[in-house]
Amino acid sequence: xxxxxxxxxxxxxxxxxxxxxxxxxxxxxxxxxxxxxxxxxxxxxxxxxxxxxxxxxxxxxxxxxxxxxxxxxxxxxxxxxxxxxxxxxxxxxxxxxxxxxxxxxxxxxxxxxxxxxxxxxxxxxxxxxxxxxxxxxxxxxxxxxxxxxxxxxxxxxxxxxxxxxxxxxxxxxxxxxxxxxxxxxxxxxxxxxxxxxxxxxxxxxxxxxxxxxxxxxxxxxxxxxxxx
Amino acid sequence: xxxxxxxxxxxxxxxxxxxxxxxxxxxxxxxxxxxxxxxxxxxxxxxxxxxxxxxxxxxxxxxxxxxxxxxxxxxxxxxxxxxxxxxxxxxxxxxxxxxxxxxxxxxxxxxxxxxxxxxxxxxxxxxxxxxxxxxxxxxxxxxxxxxxxxxxxxxxxxxxxxxxxxxxxxxxxxxxxxxxxxxxxxxxxxxxxxxxxxxxxxxxxxxxxxxxxxxxxxxxxxxxxxxx
Amino acid sequence: xxxxxxxxxxxxxxxxxxxxxxxxxxxxxxxxxxxxxxxxxxxxxxxxxxxxxxxxxxxxxxxxxxxxxxxxxxxxxxxxxxxxxxxxxxxxxxxxxxxxxxxxxxxxxxxxxxxxxxxxxxxxxxxxxxxxxxxxxxxxxxxxxxxxxxxxxxxxxxxxxxxxxxxxxxxxxxxxxxxxxxxxxxxxxxxxxxxxxxxxxxxxxxxxxxxxxxxxxxxxxxxxxxxx
Amino acid sequence: xxxxxxxxxxxxxxxxxxxxxxxxxxxxxxxxxxxxxxxxxxxxxxxxxxxxxxxxxxxxxxxxxxxxxxxxxxxxxxxxxxxxxxxxxxxxxxxxxxxxxxxxxxxxxxxxxxxxxxxxxxxxxxxxxxxxxxxxxxxxxxxxxxxxxxxxxxxxxxxxxxxxxxxxxxxxxxxxxxxxxxxxxxxxxxxxxxxxxxxxxxxxxxxxxxxxxxxxxxxxxxxxxxxx
DNA sequence: GATGAATGAGCGTTCATTCAT
DNA sequence: CATGAATGAACGCTCATTCAT
Numbered sequence: 042x043x044x045x046x047x048x049x050x051x052x053x054x055x056x057x058x059x060x061x062x063x064x065x066x067x068x069x070x071x072x073x074x075x076x077x078x079x080x081x082x083x084x085x086x087x088x089x090x091x092x093x094x095x096x097x098x099x100x101x102x103x104x105x106x107x108x109x110x111x112x113x114x115x116x117x118x119x120x121x122x123x124x125x126x127x128x129x130x131x132x133x134x135x136x137x138x139x140x141x142x143x144x145x146x147x148x149x150x151x152x153x154x155x156x157x158x159x160x161x162x163x164x165x166x167x168x169x170x171x172x173x174x175x176x177x178x179x180x181x182x183x184x185x186x187x188x189x190x191x192x193x194x195x196x197x198x199x200x201x202x203x204x205x206x207x208x209x210x211x212x213x214x215x216x217x218x219x220x221x222x223x224x225x226x227x228x229x230x231x232x233x234x235x236x237x238x239x240x241x242x243x244x245x246x247x248x249x250x251x252x253x254x255x256x257x258x259x260x261x262x263x264x265x266x267x268x269x
Numbered sequence: 270x271x272x273x274x275x276x277x278x279x280x281x282x283x284x285x286x287x288x289x290x291x292x293x294x295x296x297x298x299x300x301x302x303x304x305x306x307x308x309x310x311x312x313x314x315x316x317x318x319x320x321x322x323x324x325x326x327x328x329x330x331x332x333x334x335x336x337x338x339x340x341x342x343x344x345x346x347x348x349x350x351x352x353x354x355x356x357x358x359x360x361x362x363x364x365x366x367x368x369x370x371x372x373x374x375x376x377x378x379x380x381x382x383x384x385x386x387x388x389x390x391x392x393x394x395x396x397x398x399x400x401x402x403x404x405x406x407x408x409x410x411x412x413x414x415x416x417x418x419x420x421x422x423x424x425x426x427x428x429x430x431x432x433x434x435x436x437x438x439x440x441x442x443x444x445x446x447x448x449x450x451x452x453x454x455x456x457x458x459x460x461x462x463x464x465x466x467x468x469x470x471x472x473x474x475x476x477x478x479x480x481x482x483x484x485x486x487x488x489x490x491x492x493x494x495x496x497x
Numbered sequence: 498x499x500x501x502x503x504x505x506x507x508x509x510x511x512x513x514x515x516x517x518x519x520x521x522x523x524x525x526x527x528x529x530x531x532x533x534x535x536x537x538x539x540x541x542x543x544x545x546x547x548x549x550x551x552x553x554x555x556x557x558x559x560x561x562x563x564x565x566x567x568x569x570x571x572x573x574x575x576x577x578x579x580x581x582x583x584x585x586x587x588x589x590x591x592x593x594x595x596x597x598x599x600x601x602x603x604x605x606x607x608x609x610x611x612x613x614x615x616x617x618x619x620x621x622x623x624x625x626x627x628x629x630x631x632x633x634x635x636x637x638x639x640x641x642x643x644x645x646x647x648x649x650x651x652x653x654x655x656x657x658x659x660x661x662x663x664x665x666x667x668x669x670x671x672x673x674x675x676x677x678x679x680x681x682x683x684x685x686x687x688x689x690x691x692x693x694x695x696x697x698x699x700x701x702x703x704x705x706x707x708x709x710x711x712x713x714x715x716x717x718x719x720x721x722x723x724x725x
Numbered sequence: 726x727x728x729x730x731x732x733x734x735x736x737x738x739x740x741x742x743x744x745x746x747x748x749x750x751x752x753x754x755x756x757x758x759x760x761x762x763x764x765x766x767x768x769x770x771x772x773x774x775x776x777x778x779x780x781x782x783x784x785x786x787x788x789x790x791x792x793x794x795x796x797x798x799x800x801x802x803x804x805x806x807x808x809x810x811x812x813x814x815x816x817x818x819x820x821x822x823x824x825x826x827x828x829x830x831x832x833x834x835x836x837x838x839x840x841x842x843x844x845x846x847x848x849x850x851x852x853x854x855x856x857x858x859x860x861x862x863x864x865x866x867x868x869x870x871x872x873x874x875x876x877x878x879x880x881x882x883x884x885x886x887x888x889x890x891x892x893x894x895x896x897x898x899x900x901x902x903x904x905x906x907x908x909x910x911x912x913x914x915x916x917x918x919x920x921x922x923x924x925x926x927x928x929x930x931x932x933x934x935x936x937x938x939x940x941x942x943x944x945x946x947x948x949x950x951x952x953x
Numbered sequence: 954g955a956t957g958a959a960t961g962a963g964c965g966t967t968c969a970t971t972c973a974t
Numbered sequence: 975c976a977t978g979a980a981t982g983a984a985c986g987c988t989c990a991t992t993c994a995t
Contacts, residue, residue: 564964579965579966
């Protein structure tokens with residue numbers, strides 16, 4: 042049955058946006074972006090849909106955003122939405138992946154030449170807050186707990202929060218290898234704790250209009266103390 | 270808005286369970302439980318509904334649980350649901366409050382005679398994990414992000430996560446006053462960070478089947494280090 | 498998954514209309530039809546829906562009839578439709594079953610005191626055409642090939658055409674036992690052939706406005722000759 | 726209505742395959758097939774579409790087959806479908822016509838030198854079953870009731886079942902003229918009855934895995950008896 | 954002639970909530 | 975106080991058809 046469904050589903054769907062390597066990484070393989078023809082139209086539609094989806098998911102949240110809202114906001118027909126996404130959840134996850142990729146780029150840029158743990162943590166937080174300032178609400182929306190969204194099926198999808206948690210974990214492990222993090226720290230667990238802390242702390246800070254720089258410093262101080 | 274809603278409801282709405290004094294205060298005022306009469310029936314219905322709601326919210330999540338499911342699971346008529354709750358969200362928040370109160374009691378018991386910050390953090394975490402073990406899934410469900418639930422309107426209702434964050438903040442402030450927490454720590458922010466860390470870390474631990482005791486110790490160590 | 502769905506489906510659905518035994522059978526067990534209360538409302542809604550469904554399935558056919566058309570025609574809300582039927586196909590099958598039961602009653606009445614094969618075939622056809630006259634289009638609609646309707650799932654449902662074919666087969670077997678049908682006739686196959694012939698022949702007769710009585714006689718003559 | 730539709734179509738629409746003279750006449754006029762050039766491409770596309778349509782209509786049925794599925798299966802662009810067919814129903818009818826023509830050829834071959842009614846009926850049935858064996862499911866699909874397909878509009882198009890019924894009728898009339906069929910038989914009606922019987926009986930036989938030869942003989946015996 | 958992305962009316966269905974009993 | 979049948983706006987999604995390239 043699922044096969045049949047898959048068979049009858051429109052082709053499209055190159056999956057969730059190809060990760061862009063540019064930014065910190067100078068030499069990016071140029072994916073052949075067609076300048077004309079149907080493929081160009083297709084890409085344009087997808088871009089319009091992604092932008093509209095981001096806008097609406099951020100503004101209204103997942104459940105208050107309907108596929109037809111996204112289509113209208115994008116200026117394409119309702120059916121076009123389903124030409125590019127399997128369903129609403131697929132669209133949301135694509136949005137989350139996109140945000141994750143963008144943030145990765147920013148953080149990579151911030152980490153380019155840091156040496157100490159203090160700097161690294163500070164720069165990571167700065168990267169996150171910079172992204173949040175430029176893209177208000179995007180991280181909060183992208184971090185939405187997927188288990189609340191799905192109706193029991195696709196719990197196996199990797200959610201951005203996990204991806205970032207593991208990223209922090211790997212980073213901390215490197216730092217630990219260099220002696221910057223105490224040897225008794227479970228770096229993977231710490232990665233998860235930090236992401237959780239950032240999510241909740243960020244929400245608190247933005248809700249209560251806290252000063253960004255002092256929040257960053259306060260958080261960095263706590264994290265660094267915990268890890269050293 | 271909430272006023273308007275309250276006005277719409279005729280029935281005597283016990284509303285959201287009487288709050289224990291917040292935070293870590295263990296003793297909740299005992300409401301007088303009638304032994305007979307219609308009031309008893311009413312309370313029984315409510316109890317059955319609350320139990321059913323908890324079961325279903327935990328098993329299926331908020332969106333996959335319909336008021337009708339709760340009523341059926343409770344063995345009462347569908348209309349009875351709206352005799353006890355303004356709407357579905359009200360019911361969910363009542364569930365969250367109930368869980369919060371139960372957890373408060375447990376934590377209070379754990380804190381009865383601790384003296385040091387180390388012990389306090391450790392015992393708090395032990396309390397949380399004990400509750401999680403006895404009530405699997407309840408905390409995760411109760412901590413569900415409210416913004417994901419509402420359809421854009423009622424973001425003003427207090428969510429358990431904030432309540433606990435503030436509780437931790439107050440507790441840390443007390444500890445700071447006694448000199449157990451470094452004076453440069455923003456205790457409110459730290460409270461939020463810790464709750465966020467616990468949420469994400471707890472999910473990680475339960476998902477990956479980590480040993481409870483060592484997780485608690487690892488988390489406690491990190492928190493204490495950060496705060497001292 | 499199907500379990501889950503079943504669990505979340507509304508109760509209702511006593512299945513396809515209880516066969517009415519009255520008509521030829523004098524002593525019918527009186528099912529307790531409630532005269533008041535919600536059960537009565539429920540029954541009334543179902544009856545209104547069944548009548549509307551019959552009207553529309555006959556007038557427009559299966560695919561051109563939408564559940565909401567049936568609801569509107571019945572004068573009930575759209576949701577009420579799904580309180581009484583799992584889905585559109587379920588409603589159509591209930592309609593088919595109802596028609597089958599009604600026809601059974603009529604045919605049974607026609608067969609009450611026939612002795613010869615000639616009379617039996619003639620009376621059966623008279624019963625069928627009488628029903629068709631009183632309920633124009635109903636048989637044609639009810640005989641709609643189910644395989645054309647379903648989307649590949651529930652092919653195991655017994656379709657009216659099969660039910661009638663088997664009925665004819667049994668009847669012919671009885672007649673064969675009494676020596677009224679040639680011993681070399683495969684009565685089951687003959688049952689199917691006759692139903693197929695009636696369906697196609699009936700359509701032809703009604704389309705070309707043939708005289709009913711002479712058509713019946715012509716068909717009866719052919720059937721009897723084939724069987725003797 | 727068909728005129729209007731035809732006007733809408735610019736392309737030179739070969740339309741429904743040139744009909745062989747109807748009924749049992751075997752020889753169809755040979756359309757000149759171009760060996761090269763754009764006309765050849767056109768014919769190739771059409772052939773690919775027809776083959777794909779047959780495969781899918783047989784496998785999935787009319788409603789579960791989308792024009793896009795046919796195009797993809799045929800390996801041509803989706804738009805090409807509408808270069809060759811007015812709409813989906815037009816394509817289905819073309820498929821039915823094609824099957825009818827093929828069957829006509831086979832039956833004509835079977836009838837080449839029969840003399841008696843018994844032989845004729847037997848050979849016709851043999852032709853039908855031979856075709857069914859070589860093209861499983863095609864007849865069942867082609868015989869799909871048109872009224873179930875259309876959404877209320879185009880009931881005026883000729884359906885294969887009628888075409889075959891009339892063919893049988895003409896054949897029986899010839900036989901009647903030669904004295905092989907009883908003079909009191911309404912040959913047109915009998916033609917319809919036989920096609921109906923074959924359809925229903927064939928379905929029964931294939932569903933229950935009946936032996937082909939004995940089924941043919943049983944059916945032939947009944948038909949011949951009825952007609953003599 | 955061929956393409957395939959785009960279209961949007963319309964589909965079948967759900968579910969939070971109401972209200973007559 | 976409790977009931978549960980009824981409601982209908984709104985949902986996510988489909989697909990026969992069009993048209994710019």
